[in-house]
Amino acid sequence: MDKILVTGGAGFLGSHLCDHLIERGDDILCVDNFYTGSKRNVSHLFNHPHFEMMRHDVTFPLYIEVNKIFNLACPASPVHYQHDPVQTTKTSVHGAINMLGLAKRVKARILQASTSEVYGDPDVHPQPEEYWGRVNPIGIRSCYDEGKRCAETLFFDYHRQHKVDIKVIRIFNTYGPRMHPNDGRVVSNFIVQALRGEEITMFGDGQQTRSFCYVDDLIEAMLRMMDSPADFTGPVNVGNPSEFTMLQLAETVLKLTGSTSKIVYKPLPQDDPRQRKPDISLVQAKLNWTPRVSLEDGLKETIAYFKTVLV
Numbered sequence: 001m002d003k004i005l006v007t008g009g010a011g012f013l014g015s016h017l018c019d020h021l022i023e024r025g026d027d028i029l030c031v032d033n034f035y036t037g038s039k040r041n042v043s044h045l046f047n048h049p050h051f052e053m054m055r056h057d058v059t060f061p062l063y064i065e066v067n068k069i070f071n072l073a074c075p076a077s078p079v080h081y082q083h084d085p086v087q088t089t090k091t092s093v094h095g096a097i098n099m100l101g102l103a104k105r106v107k108a109r110i111l112q113a114s115t116s117e118v119y120g121d122p123d124v125h126p127q128p129e130e131y132w133g134r135v136n137p138i139g140i141r142s143c144y145d146e147g148k149r150c151a152e153t154l155f156f157d158y159h160r161q162h163k164v165d166i167k168v169i170r171i172f173n174t175y176g177p178r179m180h181p182n183d184g185r186v187v188s189n190f191i192v193q194a195l196r197g198e199e200i201t202m203f204g205d206g207q208q209t210r211s212f213c214y215v216d217d218l219i220e221a222m223l224r225m226m227d228s229p230a231d232f233t234g235p236v237n238v239g240n241p242s243e244f245t246m247l248q249l250a251e252t253v254l255k256l257t258g259s260t261s262k263i264v265y266k267p268l269p270q271d272d273p274r275q276r277k278p279d280i281s282l283v284q285a286k287l288n289w290t291p292r293v294s295l296e297d298g299l300k301e302t303i304a305y306f307k308t309v310l311v
């Protein structure tokens with residue numbers, strides 16, 4: 001049986017990952033400082049004999065014994081990561097150093113949840129892994145983008161210098177049940193606004209694009225990456241290449257909720273990427289993975305979840 005550390009395990013993606021690992025029969029240590037995550041996301045696992053929860057901030061050292069590490073700790077929504085930008089960079093960079101130091105000491109395999117944000121506002125479309133990105137180093141998104149880029153640097157240097165067994169996935173926009181209602185990301189915002197009959201807040205003209213992956217598809221890819229041969233380190237893109245404008249997303253959410261909410265236009269935040277779509281040929285070839293859940297089907301599940309938490 002594997003003893004697995006999941007940092008950020010009480011968050012949106014982390015809690016789904018813990019569910020899948022427990023189902024598989026693994027022994028889980030879930031570490032989280034509850035900055036954006038919540039005990040509620042994993043409370044159904046508290047009595048499970050193979051699940052343990054620890055409140056801990058990954059910017060501080062952690063001495064434990066495990067053989068696999070999923071490093072997910074980091075706020076992911078622009079609203080949250082910009083709330084305390086210094087802490088965001090510390091979490092990405094100091095968190096990576098501590099988790100890599102741990103992996104080195106106990107000889108654990110370690111997977112980093114990196115992000116499509118390493119490509120910034122891209123001038124190559126769709127984005128392949130070879131693209132180095134177009135990132136503003138001093139803007140309001142930089143704490144996240146550059147923090148995640150530096151974490152990738154650390155992963156590859158620990159790999160080259162200390163032979164740490166690493167895996168790096170670049171996650172594109174992922175959504176699903178357990179996103180926080182006040183998370184600030186577009187899918188949760190639009191669904192919550194539609195269900196409450198509030199105005200739909202469209203930033204900019206709504207022509208910017210994103211490609212949305214349903215959480216179950218994403219977790220499947222993450223598990224396959226962790227169990228892939230050691231010579232495949234990544235970085236590898238993981239996401240759904242179906243691309244939508246934010247206006248198309250709003251219209252789909254309005255249709256599926258039957259809401260009569262009106263769309264209102266707000267200023268586009270600084271450095272907001274105009275387009276984003278993963279090139280997934282590498283993950284398809286190496287991990288034989290392809291996303292299966294359509295946007296409409298995934299949104300239906302997510303809407304059903306928000307109906308239960310908004311009552």
Ligand code: NAD
Nearest residue numbers: 008010011012013033034035036037057058073074171174
């Ligand atoms: P989330 O905010 O729901 O989860 C992040 C978790 O990390 C939370 O539980 C939070 O409390 C915890 N955390 C934050 N700082 C911490 C610290 N210093 N120490 C310990 N725990 C800390 O976000 P998510 O969507 O589940 O994202 C998980 C990971 O995946 C993040 O690393 C994020 O950058 C990455 N990612 C997510 C997406 C996406 O679309 N969801 C896209 C790209 C990358």
Ligand code: UDP
Nearest residue numbers: 060061062063064097098099100101102105
């Ligand atoms: N570290 C940790 N747990 C461990 C081993 C190391 O948290 O089991 C942290 C420790 O705080 C250290 C960091 O990881 O600062 C990097 O470790 P490394 O061995 O690479 O560096 P060094 O200890 O030589 O600075």
Ligand code: UDP
Nearest residue numbers: 078184185186187189201202203208246272
């Ligand atoms: N967005 C929007 N209204 C909202 C929240 C976000 O129009 O209420 C836009 C945002 O400007 C961006 C896109 O939706 O262009 C995706 O935003 P999100 O914060 O979900 O993710 P990211 O920008 O990090 O991909």
